[in-house]
Amino acid sequence: MVAALFGCWFRVGGARPGVSGPVMPVGPITTRSAMASEGREGEHPSVTLFRQYLRIRTVQPKPDYGAAVAFLEERARQLGLGCQKVEVAPGHVVTILTWPGTNPRLSSILLNSHTDVVPVFKEHWSHDPFEAFKDAEGYIYARGAQDMKCVSIQYLEAVRRLKAEGHHFPRTIHMTFVPDEEVGGHQGMELFVQRPEFQALRAGFALDEGLANPTDAFTVFYSERSPWWVRVSSTGKPGHSSCFIEDTAAEKLHKVVSSILAFREKERQRLQSNPHLKAGAVTSVNLTKLEGGVAYNVVPATMSASFDFRVAPDVDLKAFEEQLQGWCRAAGEGVTFEFAQKWTESRMTSIDDSDPWWAAFSGVCKDMNLTLEPEIFPAATDSRYLRVVGVPALGFSPMNRTPVLLHDHDERLHEAVFLRGIDIYTRLLPALASVPALPSDG
Numbered sequence: 001m002v003a004a005l006f007g008c009w010f011r012v013g014g015a016r017p018g019v020s021g022p023v024m025p026v027g028p029i030t031t032r033s034a035m036a037s038e039g040r041e042g043e044h045p046s047v048t049l050f051r052q053y054l055r056i057r058t059v060q061p062k063p064d065y066g067a068a069v070a071f072l073e074e075r076a077r078q079l080g081l082g083c084q085k086v087e088v089a090p091g092h093v094v095t096i097l098t099w100p101g102t103n104p105r106l107s108s109i110l111l112n113s114h115t116d117v118v119p120v121f122k123e124h125w126s127h128d129p130f131e132a133f134k135d136a137e138g139y140i141y142a143r144g145a146q147d148m149k150c151v152s153i154q155y156l157e158a159v160r161r162l163k164a165e166g167h168h169f170p171r172t173i174h175m176t177f178v179p180d181e182e183v184g185g186h187q188g189m190e191l192f193v194q195r196p197e198f199q200a201l202r203a204g205f206a207l208d209e210g211l212a213n214p215t216d217a218f219t220v221f222y223s224e225r226s227p228w229w230v231r232v233s234s235t236g237k238p239g240h241s242s243c244f245i246e247d248t249a250a251e252k253l254h255k256v257v258s259s260i261l262a263f264r265e266k267e268r269q270r271l272q273s274n275p276h277l278k279a280g281a282v283t284s285v286n287l288t289k290l291e292g293g294v295a296y297n298v299v300p301a302t303m304s305a306s307f308d309f310r311v312a313p314d315v316d317l318k319a320f321e322e323q324l325q326g327w328c329r330a331a332g333e334g335v336t337f338e339f340a341q342k343w344t345e346s347r348m349t350s351i352d353d354s355d356p357w358w359a360a361f362s363g364v365c366k367d368m369n370l371t372l373e374p375e376i377f378p379a380a381t382d383s384r385y386l387r388v389v390g391v392p393a394l395g396f397s398p399m400n401r402t403p404v405l406l407h408d409h410d411e412r413l414h415e416a417v418f419l420r421g422i423d424i425y426t427r428l429l430p431a432l433a434s435v436p437a438l439p440s441d442g
Contacts, residue, residue, distance in 0.1 A: 046422060047140070047415045050153045051132035054142035058116045059130075060182050068115045069095050072177055075156055079163060081175075086197045089187040092179045096201070099159055101172040101433060107204025107441045108172040109432050110391065112382060113152040114181030114188065114209070117144040124409040138415045145413040147406035148209040150421065151397050152177060158425035169433035174201050181382050184341070189382035193389045203391045204440060205357045205432060208383040211406070212399035212413075218370050220361075221377040221395030223348040224384050225280055226317065228309040229341040230324065232256050235334035238301040247332070249292065249303040255331035257305055260285060280376030283320075285309045306340070313346040313376060343380070347387035349394055356438060357392055360431040368427060370400075398424045 056067045069085065072095045076083035082098035095115075101108070120129040120143050127133035129143040144150075155175050180188030192198050213219045234256070236249035267282045285307055292303030311320060328335040351358050351374050365372050377383070383393040398421040405411045 043134075044415070044419060046153065046157045046419060047134075049157070050150065050418060051134070051140060051142070053149050053153055054132040054140070054144055055130055057130050059143060060116055060119055063116045063179070065091060065093060065115060065179055068177070069093050072097065079156070079160055081159070084197070086192065086195065088191040088195065089180075092187045092191075094179070094188070094192050094197075095177040096197075097156075097175040097177075099163070099173040101170050102168050103170040103437075104172065105441065106171045106437055107202045108174050109429070110201065110203040110206040110386070111155045111173065111175045111429075112178065112189075112206055112208045112386070112393075113148050113155065113176070114178050114185075114382060115152075116179055116182045117147065117149070118182050118407050121409065126410050129411070134415065139412045140415060140418070141410060141412045143411055145411050146212055146397070146399065146402075146404075147411070148397060150399070150413055150418055151209055154398070154418070154421040154425050157422045158429055161422070161426050162429060167430065169430060171204070171433040171435065172202075173429060173433055174203065176201075178382060184380075185382050185385060189385045193385050198389075203386070204438070205435075206383070206386050206391050206393040207428075207432075208386070208393050208395050209381055210377075210395040210397040212397065212402040212404045213373065214401065214403050216371060216400055217373045218365070218396070218398055218400050219373050219375055220351075221280075221381075221383070222351050222374055223280075223313045223346065223387075224377040224380055224395075225283070225310040225312055226315075226343040226346050227341055227380050228311055228339065228343065230307045230309060230337050230339060231304055232307070232328065232335065232337045233302060233304040234331065234336075235302050237299070239299045241297045241299050243299075245299050248299055249301060249334075250299075252331045252335050253292075253303045253305055256327050256335060257287065259327040259330065260307060261287070278375045279378040281312055281314075283309065283312045283315060284378070310378065310380075311346075313348060317344055317346075343384065345384070345388040347384070349387060349392040355392075356435050357432070358394075360435050361394060361396075361428065364427045364431045365424075368424065370424070397421075 053071060056071060057064050058068050073083055076097050082100070084096040084098070086094045086096065088094055122129060125141070127141045129141070132140055132142040134140045159173065159175070178185070178188045178192060180186065210221050211219055232253065234249040234252040236252055237245050237247050239245045264285045267284065271277050271279065271282045287305060288308050289306035293300040311317065324337055328337055353359060362372060377395055381395055383395050386393040399413065399417050402413065402417055
């Protein structure tokens with residue numbers, strides 16, 4: 001089905017696995033963020049807006065994208081921003097909010113976030129995950145509180161503040177709100193970057209999602225590991241399970257599983273023995289599925305094992321695939337593998353001080369006394385699709401002193417951390433949108 005383009009231009013006259021437990025909010029908070037103005041029971045209006053967005057049930061596998069798009073359209077109307085909707089697949093709409101710059105010859109700044117969230121097990125939550133309950137300490141409990149509806153609203157509220165103060169910048173700022181990221185982005189950003197509407201944005205630099213950091217530092221991601229989902233299949237002699245049958249599928253598969261798990265242990269030891277390495281710098285693998293057999297007393301003729309590899313960006317992918325082939329050959333005849341997913345376009349965004357985008361980003365953080373920890377993202381985000389089409393992207397969610405709770409029960413974020421994130425983007429956007437003309441601007 002050919003994707004449809006909808007126009008809705010408005011003008012108004014002048015969001016570490018395993019880390020848990022309470023972490024106190026950051027400080028200091030600026031007076032502007034800490035001060036509550038009109039809102040529910042004295043609540044800061046940005047927090048009220050955040051909670052409204054969290055209540056929209058964009059949960060996989062049946063997200064209410066229509067409600068999210070309507071919410072964003074209303075934000076565009078209120079802020080006097082251009083609003084464009086691009087249906088990249090049936091029912092999958094990318095919403096683009098645009099603040100035009102003063103120099104259209106310059107490439108734009110792209111602020112990306114995804115609208116969908118992962119499923120929940122409601123019985124394991126202290127509060128309804130779509131109520132956006134705020135406790136007496138200021139923690140907001142909701143699916144998407146960290147991943148990544150917080151960042152979406154922080155973008156919007158930073159733009160609101162800058163526009164209200166009368167600012168104008170040379171570079172256009174686009175905010176893209178994309179579907180499908182939590183299930184791979186195959187009906188979201190992967191399709192969007194191939195479309196003329198994306199090319200028309202002329203994105204020169206992008207910000208996307210990162211992770212919380214339980215320490216005083218802020219994590220910023222400049223690359224990602226490559227997801228390889230591999231299914232290994234083996235065939236062997238079947239028969240009655242009372243016999244010692246030779247050359248069975250299970251024996252062959254066991255050899256491959258043992259080889260892969262030995263590799264896993266080697267990488268785990270490499271990570272644990274080097275305090276300077278982060279999870280994204282090594283290759284991880286987990287056995288996620290075993291299949292085979294029809295009855296207790298029948299030796300199966302075929303069996304399979306599925307693995308989730310996350311390959312570090314410095315790995316020679318051709319050599320790594322040859323290693324997979326070698327493990328299968330060593331197990332015996334009739335052992336093969338196939339890819340359910342194979343990402344081969346690992347790209348890195350420059351974090352060299354000579355890079356103008358990094359200099360602008362890190363310079364603001366330095367001015368704000370924010371400690372940055374550059375890392376390789378251990379999983380996958382939509383940033384990989386941006387980088388592969390030549391748009392440098394940094395993954396950054398301004399949440400320090402915060403446990404990493406994305407995809408977890410009781411996902412939550414303290415309102416003070418959320419509000420400080422708006423302060424941070426309010427400083428970042430002027431710097432990025434004012435980067436002088438570059439050769440890449442054309």
